Amino acid sequence: MNYELLKISVPEFRDASLRQELGREKCKILDKYQLRSNTRLYWERYYEHQPIQEYFSHKFARKASPLGMIFYIYKLCYAKVKYFEQNWRDFVPCIYNWQSGLFEETELWDLEFIRHSKSGLILDLRNLARITKYEDFLALCNYINRQGMGRPIEESIFND
16 A cells, blocks of 8 residues: 555545555444544544544554554553453453443443453443553452452563
8 A cells, every 4th residue: 555645645535545454343443433544644533622632553553453442542551452452351342321321242342341251340441541550450450350260460461
């Protein structure tokens, strides 16, 4: 793909061309967060009456998993991405239905909350973003594993 040509292309053509490289699930993420490409080939969101918010490069979107893209949007660190990608079989993506007052399972692209399958513990991505100390995140991982009767997490899993 000629990325230099795309940089000067009209936005609709540029978006359509770049989206062809991403696959259906990643495109659904772009749609959910209303992201469009810019001339530097970064995905960004235009807010009315606010500055444009740039999220990530197209190169990142190509290489990252859908979960990695969502975690990047929520500004979650690599250790969190790595932990949840390695243990995703133990979790279910959820959204909150305000009409029923319940958390409902959803597809990965629509993820806003994560439910631990064995314990029922629900994690809000916004709250995960507030965990800034590595030790606190490690404590959360160990708590989750204890709830599911798993083994404690060793720090070395985050160092590879």
